[in-house]
Amino acid sequence: MNRITAGLRFLKFSQKDYHAMAAPEMPPCDYQPKKYTGLHYDKIQEIREDHLVPCIVSYYKKPLLIHDGYMQWLFDHTGKRYLDMFGGVVTVSVGHCHPTVNKAAKEQMETLWHTTNIYMHPKVHEYAEKLTAKLPGDLKFAYFVNTDSEANDLALVMARLHTKHFDIISFRNAYHGMSTYTMGLTALSTWRINVPIAQGIHHAMNPDVYQGIWGGAQCRDSPAQTTRTCDCQPNKCQASDLYYDQLEAIFKYSLPRGQVAGLFAEAVQGLGGIVQFPKGYLKRAYELVRINGGVCIADEVQSGFGRTGEHFWGFEMHGVKPDIVTMARAIGNGFPMAAVVTTPEIAKTMGQVLDLNTFGGNALGSAVGLAVLKVIEDEQAQRNCLEVGTHLIKQLALLRDEFECIGDVRGKGLMVGIEMVADKDKKTPISAKQFMEIWEDCKDMGVLLGRGGLCGNVLRMQPPMCITKADADFTVDVIRRVLLKQRLKNKKTQDRHK
Structure with missing residues (x-):
């Protein structure tokens, strides 16, 4: 899809249409997480502040309390499921708690x-x-x-x-x-x-x-x-x-x-x-x-x-x-x-x-x-990296053509990056505030992504090597909906200043 076509699609995309869009459906998972019986969330935050050195920084405004994991999935203390597209900072190779x-x-x-x-x-x-x-x-x-x-x-x-x-x-x-x-x-x-x-x-x-x-x-x-x-x-x-x-x-x-x-x-x-x-x-x-x-x-x-x-x-x-x-x-x-x-x-x-x-x-x-x-x-994990990773990169490249805030999509296999920019021609990094909003919204829709780059403006994807094409498509769908939300928000801001 070229940028002109993408622009025409957006002109037809009203605020009412956006609010009618539900979060994409997450691929199924048969695993049932164990019930959380640990310390209360607030108590853990208190201990973290009082007994862990402050250089240990948590992801997200409200840090996740991860309780359970299975293959490409993570579960928080409430039982909410997330697709782990960062693999514990590229450490989980074959899957969380692989049998x-x-x-x-x-x-x-x-x-x-x-x-x-x-x-x-x-x-x-x-x-x-x-x-x-x-x-x-x-x-x-x-x-x-x-x-x-x-x-x-x-x-x-x-x-x-x-x-x-x-x-x-x-x-x-x-x-x-x-x-x-x-x-x-x-x-x-x-x-x-x-x-x-x-x-x-x-x-x-x-x-x-x-x-x-x-x-x-x-x-x-x-x-x-x-x-x-x-x-x-x-x-x-x-x-x-x-x-x-x-x-x-x-x-x-x-x-x-x-x-x-x-x-x-x-x-x-x-x-x-x-x-x-x-x-x-x-x-x-x-x-x-x-x-x-x-x-x-x-x-x-x-x-x-x-x-x-x-x-x-x-x-x-x-x-x-x-x-x-x-x-x-x-x-x-x-x-x-x-x-x-x-x-x-x-x-x-x-x-x-x-x-x-x-x-x-x-x-x-x-x-x-x-x-x-x-x-x-x-389990032919290397082959899966090639097939699913190539599919993921190609789908993300289409998003680059659709959205001005994606400057570059790159990678090989399941080592993938999306560089977010404020200006596509000058390649200037997107603002930290806007990047964090995108990153947080992806998490809220069930996808955990990493960050990278000198300016912290690259979305990193290095998931467990067992992810499927359905997981890749879900990830792309989540990112697209989040960016549509950002586009709509930016348009509303521009309209207010006219």
């Missing part, structure tokens, strides 16, 4: 929780073999930790120890964690605190084909391209060349000649707003880093485990093979676990130091990780 994962966890809990890896236990060895089998080439040595920040922290140390170089490159708009080390890698001012952080880290220009200087409708690997035109060819991206020149300038002017420890890159920037690099860019970036003595680190915390659809790992869409891969979140379906996988050569370097993560790779976590891999394979 197979639950069963594995329960069986392991009744056998052995934890011993630490000063002793051998079978599960971590079974899991290491299964997990590394999913990675290409000689990425065969795993080190287990508990969080994404820990994984990236360790990868940074590995790169420096192995190369004996110090300088590290990451990208502007990237998020790699909040530890003292990884906050240096993170290049979003929202997530940087005024404390001493890791030195020797350089932030390269972000090769963003929507908000960046270069790029257009031929540049990214997505079912939805930007509306900006470009002269790129299907197999030759000019934007990629221009952004590469900016990366090369860091090597020319900011680094010791031929000495870089490593490059950190997400396959798709998650917290930064589902931003995708131009085609061919990352492959050339990897080559440049290796020529200068560095290693390449793929941050698969959000894009791994089949989420992008065509590939099990996000880096595979770029045609590259990293030297170190970090992973978390989806790895445990919400269980706190993470991992760093690397090559024998780099692993040998780490063998020269004494290091121990007390809880990493414990028996319970390893059992959960094995069960998650089994579900991804048995």
Whole structure:
């Protein structure tokens, strides 16, 4: 649908018509949530204010008290059902309380929780073999930790120890964690605190084909391209060349000649707003880093485990093979676990130091990780990401053509972003007030969405990988009705000022 047609539809759409529209019907679910018997909502709010540090910010004006979960669904303390299109901040991969994962966890809990890896236990060895089998080439040595920040922290140390170089490159708009080390890698001012952080880290220009200087409708690997035109060819991206020149300038002017420890890159920037690099860019970036003595680190915390659809790992869409891969979140379906996988050569370097993560790779976590891999394979979750995700992105792209406040729709598989703008041509972010109204209204209609981007104006969708096309259609329908409501509200405001 083009914008003229959409405009004609709106002229025929009266206030009476809007009020006659009910919220869309939610797809059915046979699961019956357990009755809530916990603390009163008001008491929980009181405890939160009095005993939890204020940096723990709740979503929504009236925070949800989530009580129960099943697959793609969440239930609050009143029993109201929500479609979780954010997967607990991209941690729930195969579904809330998935029966197979639950069963594995329960069986392991009744056998052995934890011993630490000063002793051998079978599960971590079974899991290491299964997990590394999913990675290409000689990425065969795993080190287990508990969080994404820990994984990236360790990868940074590995790169420096192995190369004996110090300088590290990451990208502007990237998020790699909040530890003292990884906050240096993170290049979003929202997530940087005024404390001493890791030195020797350089932030390269972000090769963003929507908000960046270069790029257009031929540049990214997505079912939805930007509306900006470009002269790129299907197999030759000019934007990629221009952004590469900016990366090369860091090597020319900011680094010791031929000495870089490593490059950190997400396959798709998650917290930064589902931003995708131009085609061919990352492959050339990897080559440049290796020529200068560095290693390449793929941050698969959000894009791994089949989420992008065509590939099990996000880096595979770029045609590259990293030297170190970090992973978390989806790895445990919400269980706190993470991992760093690397090559024998780099692993040998780490063998020269004494290091121990007390809880990493414990028996319970390893059992959960094995069960998650089994579900991804048995239920063809990666294929579902491709099919449902492609359908979702294409339907959302139609909304972009219908509504002036949607500047860009992008993503791959079930890693999807909608950038909301006040001006489509200038790409200026929508006001925080209007964004929050849209976000809140989607929640009220039963869809939970994430937020992202430097200005917090990107609706993020990274749901459990078990969602259906019916769930995707429901999500699109909810967003469309919410935006129609906003359009009507804006028209009424304009009419009052005439």
